[in-house]
Amino acid sequence: xxxxxxxxxxxxxxxxxxxxxxxxxxxxxxxxxxxxxxxxxxxxxxxxxxxxxxxxxxxxxxxxxxxxxxxxxxxxxxxxxxxxxxxxxxxxxxxxxxxxxxxxxxxxxxxxxxxxxxxxxxxxxxxxxxxxxxxxxxxxxxxxxxxxxxxxxxxxxxxxxxxxxxxxxxxxxxxxxxxxxxxxxxxxxxxxxxxxxxxxxxxxxxxxxxxxxxxxxxxxxxxxxxxxxxxxxxxxxxxxxxxxxxxxxxxxxxxxxxxxxxx
Amino acid sequence: xxxxxxxxxxxxxxxxxxxxxxxxxxxxxxxxxxxxxxxxxxxxxxxxxxxxxxxxxxxxxxxxxxxxxxxxxxxxxxxxxxxxxxxxxxxxxxxxxxxxxxxxxxxxxxxxxxxxxxxxxxxxxxxxxxxxxxxxxxxxxxxxxxxxxxxxxxxxxxxxxxxxx
Numbered sequence: 079x080x081x082x083x084x085x086x087x088x089x090x091x092x093x094x095x096x097x098x099x100x101x102x103x104x105x106x107x108x109x110x111x112x113x114x115x116x117x118x119x120x121x122x123x124x125x126x127x128x129x130x131x132x133x134x135x136x137x138x139x140x141x142x143x144x145x146x147x148x149x150x151x152x153x154x155x156x157x158x159x160x161x162x163x164x165x166x167x168x169x170x171x172x173x174x175x176x177x178x179x180x181x182x183x184x185x186x187x188x189x190x191x192x193x194x195x196x197x198x199x200x201x202x203x204x205x206x207x208x209x210x211x212x213x214x215x216x217x218x219x220x221x222x223x224x225x226x227x228x229x230x231x232x233x234x235x236x237x238x239x240x241x242x243x244x245x246x247x248x249x250x251x252x253x254x255x256x257x258x259x260x261x262x263x264x265x266x267x268x269x270x271x272x273x274x275x276x277x278x279x280x281x282x283x284x285x286x287x288x289x290x291x292x293x294x295x296x297x298x299x300x301x302x303x304x305x306x307x308x309x310x311x312x313x314x315x316x317x318x319x320x321x322x323x324x325x326x327x328x329x330x331x332x333x334x335x336x337x338x339x340x341x
Numbered sequence: 342x343x344x345x346x347x348x349x350x351x352x353x354x355x356x357x358x359x360x361x362x363x364x365x366x367x368x369x370x371x372x373x374x375x376x377x378x379x380x381x382x383x384x385x386x387x388x389x390x391x392x393x394x395x396x397x398x399x400x401x402x403x404x405x406x407x408x409x410x411x412x413x414x415x416x417x418x419x420x421x422x423x424x425x426x427x428x429x430x431x432x433x434x435x436x437x438x439x440x441x442x443x444x445x446x447x448x449x450x451x452x453x454x455x456x457x458x459x460x461x462x463x464x465x466x467x468x469x470x471x472x473x474x475x476x477x478x479x480x481x482x483x484x485x486x487x488x489x490x491x492x493x494x495x496x497x498x499x500x501x502x503x504x505x506x
Contacts, residue, residue, distance in 0.1 A: 216488070265488075275404075275481060277483075277484060278488055279484070279487045280488050
């Protein structure tokens with residue numbers, strides 16, 4: 079069970095200051111628009127927080143471009159909207175002192191080869207629910223998520239979308255319970271990000287002898303040939319002796335996966 | 342991807358190489374003969390067209406989107422035709438469930454306004470798999486094999502309509 083509620087709360091309340099700037103080449107007005115500043119939850123996704131950004135910049139681009147899809151870029155790379163914002167930040171940022179995070183807004187030349195198209199919030203919801211389902215298959219053979227009703231699924235989604243901690247966790251705690259007579263999940267849902275993508279493996283939270291595994295065990299199993307691997311998540315570098323089961327319960331993103339960025 | 346000559350017993354396996362016609366790439370592939378490959382089994386469900394070869398060996402770091410592209414070419418699908426990929430999960434079905442449980446993995450579709458499916462018995466059904474999977478296009482075969490193989494086999498089911506939510 080996820081019992082350290084203050085940790086859950088701290089993680090939930092993690093926010094990033096972002097400065098959005100319209101790509102100067104796409105401005106149709108004589109005057110360049112001011113940048114748009116926003117504090118966004120690390121746990122959220124860009125499609126859930128950028129409605130205002132889009133509305134604001136639409137005034138400054140030529141009319142025939144208005145129907146085009148907005149996309150975001152940092153340091154020459156398009157941002158994958160289906161990754162949580164905090165994961166994108168931890169992946170890109172080398173130095174934490176480069177705040178606010180400067181992101182360029184585009185409406186032209188959608189990089190369809192590099193990122194998926196996003197057309198509505200339902201697409202985001204479908205993707206989010208698919209991740210939750212996969213995570214529950216790993217933890218509980220999918221029994222918990224499939225035993226829920228549609229209103230529970232809606233509550234998870236709305237809790238995330240509206241940044242309501244209590245609403246989200248009232249349902250999410252069921253997903254964070256160990257199955258039946260055990261005190262741990264079957265497998266830990268996680269993704270380990272490298273520069274060229276991520277790795278996912280079946281990793282149990284306990285050893286054959288029933289000992290609790292730690293983050294160090296996970297990293298050794300995922301990267302058997304590497305030593306001194308460190309990962310960042312939620313902007314912190316968790317200690318290598320952090321128990322995996324505790325990490326999964328407390329440091330998972332709302333999609334129920336641990337997202338670990340290899341440093 | 343290489344292709345399994347499956348006319349009889351299905352034990353033979355062919356390599357699925359780049360279908361782009363890029364001879365350079367093929368040559369490179371030949372050089373790296375020791376590159377890690379994973380056998381995948383493609384099984385049609387519903388009315389999906391049958392593939393002559395069912396067993397394929399794929400380079401472990403190929404993304405799912407690449408396999409989908411290959412299948413679309415192999416099956417000669419029009420741009421409008423849909424193709425969904427699912428992964429089979431062998432776990433206990435819940436009481437109201439008689440169909441095998443499936444994780445929706447991948448769908449390739451022209452992303453348009455897609456009606457949501459409502460009111461199905463399975464509570465998860467209202468999430469439309471077509472959208473979901475686009476996003477897992479970049480999931481690589483190795484991850485899927487590591488997490489979801491059954492007895493050393495990675496079985497991917499495909500269909501041209503949504504078989505399971």
